[in-house]
Amino acid sequence: MINKTPKIELNGLRKKFNEKVVLESVGLKVMPGESMVIIGGSGSGKSVMLKCILGLIHPDSGSIKIDGTEMVNISNKDRKSILNKFGMLFQGAALFDSLPVWENVAFGLLAQRTYERDEAKEIAIEKLRRVGLSPDVGILNPSELSGGMQKRVGLARAIATNPDIIFFDEPTTGLDPIMSDVINELIVECVKDVGATAVTITHDMSSVRKIADTVAMIYQGNIIWTGPRDLIDNSGNDFIDQFVNGKASGPIKMEILKG
Amino acid sequence: MNFLAVFGRIIISFLRAAGRVGVFATKTITHMLTPPYYPRELIRQMINIGYYSLPVVGLTTLFTGAALAVNIYEGSSRFNAESTLPTIVVIGMVRELGPTLCGLIVAGRVSASMAAELGTMRVTEQIDALQTLSTEPFKFLIAPRILATVIMMPLMLVVVADTIGVMGGYLLATTKLGFNSANYMRSTIDFLETIDVIASLTKATVFGFFISLMGCYHGFNARGGAQGVGIATTNAVVSACIMILVSNYVVTEMFFSS
Numbered sequence A: 001m002i003n004k005t006p007k008i009e010l011n012g013l014r015k016k017f018n019e020k021v022v023l024e025s026v027g028l029k030v031m032p033g034e035s036m037v038i039i040g041g042s043g044s045g046k047s048v049m050l051k052c053i054l055g056l057i058h059p060d061s062g063s064i065k066i067d068g069t070e071m072v073n074i075s076n077k078d079r080k081s082i083l084n085k086f087g088m089l090f091q092g093a094a095l096f097d098s099l100p101v102w103e104n105v106a107f108g109l110l111a112q113r114t115y116e117r118d119e120a121k122e123i124a125i126e127k128l129r130r131v132g133l134s135p136d137v138g139i140l141n142p143s144e145l146s147g148g149m150q151k152r153v154g155l156a157r158a159i160a161t162n163p164d165i166i167f168f169d170e171p172t173t174g175l176d177p178i179m180s181d182v183i184n185e186l187i188v189e190c191v192k193d194v195g196a197t198a199v200t201i202t203h204d205m206s207s208v209r210k211i212a213d214t215v216a217m218i219y220q221g222n223i224i225w226t227g228p229r230d231l232i233d234n235s236g237n238d239f240i241d242q243f244v245n246g247k248a249s250g251p252i253k254m255e256i257l258k259g
Numbered sequence B: 001m002n003f004l005a006v007f008g009r010i011i012i013s014f015l016r017a018a019g020r021v022g023v024f025a026t027k028t029i030t031h032m033l034t035p036p037y038y039p040r041e042l043i044r045q046m047i048n049i050g051y052y053s054l055p056v057v058g059l060t061t062l063f064t065g066a067a068l069a070v071n072i073y074e075g076s077s078r079f080n081a082e083s084t085l086p087t088i089v090v091i092g093m094v095r096e097l098g099p100t101l102c103g104l105i106v107a108g109r110v111s112a113s114m115a116a117e118l119g120t121m122r123v124t125e126q127i128d129a130l131q132t133l134s135t136e137p138f139k140f141l142i143a144p145r146i147l148a149t150v151i152m153m154p155l156m157l158v159v160v161a162d163t164i165g166v167m168g169g170y171l172l173a174t175t176k177l178g179f180n181s182a183n184y185m186r187s188t189i190d191f192l193e194t195i196d197v198i199a200s201l202t203k204a205t206v207f208g209f210f211i212s213l214m215g216c217y218h219g220f221n222a223r224g225g226a227q228g229v230g231i232a233t234t235n236a237v238v239s240a241c242i243m244i245l246v247s248n249y250v251v252t253e254m255f256f257s258s
Helices: A046-054 A076-083 A101-111 A117-130 A135-139 A147-159 A177-194 A205-211 A229-234 A238-245 B002-033 B039-049 B051-077 B082-123 B126-132 B137-175 B181-191 B194-220 B226-256
Strands: A008-017 A020-030 A035-039 A061-066 A086-089 A165-169 A197-202 A214-219 A222-228
Touching: A008 A046, A020 A035, A020 A046, A020 A061, A020 A214, A020 A222, A035 A046, A035 A205, A046 A061, A046 A165, A046 A197, A046 B126, A086 A147, A086 B126, A101 A117, A101 A135, A101 A147, A117 A135, A117 A147, A147 A165, A147 A177, A165 A177, A177 A197, A177 A205, A197 A205, A205 A229, A214 A229, A214 A238, A222 A229, A222 A238, A229 A238, B002 B137, B002 B194, B039 B051, B039 B137, B051 B082, B051 B137, B082 B126, B082 B137, B082 B181, B082 B194, B082 B226, B126 B137, B137 B181, B137 B194, B194 B226
Parallel strands: A035 A197, A035 A214, A086 A165, A165 A197
Antiparallel strands: A008 A020, A008 A061, A214 A222
């Protein structure tokens, strides 16, 4: 029987900071095994939405369900057990400066206290290999790595615990086009390897075309379009057309302060 | 009317900040008492805070002890009371200068470093990353730092500061001021009371708590980029120093007020 419960389900999600409404009423469904890419301009609320799902930001109202379990106002203990299902690659990789690379990758395994340090180290080295890094890299500090290598280590950390759901926050920002493509390919392969549901937020259209099964667009705190990747060039939606083609003119008005 | 409004706003803002720090401290203590614990992180912080602060603490108190001896000698010689020098040096160092100077130096070194490190972790999303890796930042980052400072301040740093400060006075008095070494040591030991040592260690514990609390609080709540981290670091050092000076008076009153 096919499981019809969405892996992630958002309904009427609202969040404002002081008077600025960042998420107005976000509704979204991500099915198990799906790779959903959320596109939208800078400041459109993509990262805030992701952080609300992860429980890093508390929404003002609305519902967030993971595997049908309500996450808003959940107890810390229950939240922790659900957080074990997540992996996340942060925009700047967010590697811990004070720990060597292997310990960064093994951090989630050690935090769950199900592995000894030696076992966790072995898994970390294996995950580093999976993202194309040699075991020697494991003993380096994150500051000794290039931007592309840091992203790979971040990816290895995100998949280390074989999570059910992986979030990618602008995974190719700050990388050259070739390295961006390498990271995109790794994301596709790694997500398939661990059989995870993936949610990626980006404004890089090459990432969208490579990673996405489904695309959603967020604008002014609302999801304004959702559809399969193949439809983004013929969506019939002016907002999507403007964003995909990167045009200054169109219905999307950028907030630019003029002096 | 305007003056009253401004005054009221300052009071409210002060109380709000005090409340936030109080909640932060309570949360930290709660997490400190409940598992999981991170002994590896605690030991790392103890080495960083205790061992690496020793040179600067030792150097400062050595020269302060010597300077104190010169000043007391000059002052007491006016009344032919030079023999009181060892007593005043030991009481001055142990009760007051040892813990206070050590506290202020550690505030500059440790509180700033904690605020800068945690602030950078905050603005580079490392603290968010910790949470997504099922790790409570209060347990992994804050509790070990505060516990390590509260342990190392009395058990290592202030003991060393007091001892080296007294030795600074001793070295100067015996090499430059013509004091007899054995007599100096006897006077020092005779006049030092248990209550002086207890007061010194109590101050060290209280200072250690405030130093680490201010560093962690301001760093953890840093916002923005490099500027936010800079502001957090400055606020951490300034507030830690103020807390040290205020609590120094309170603890002194508790122990020695007649």
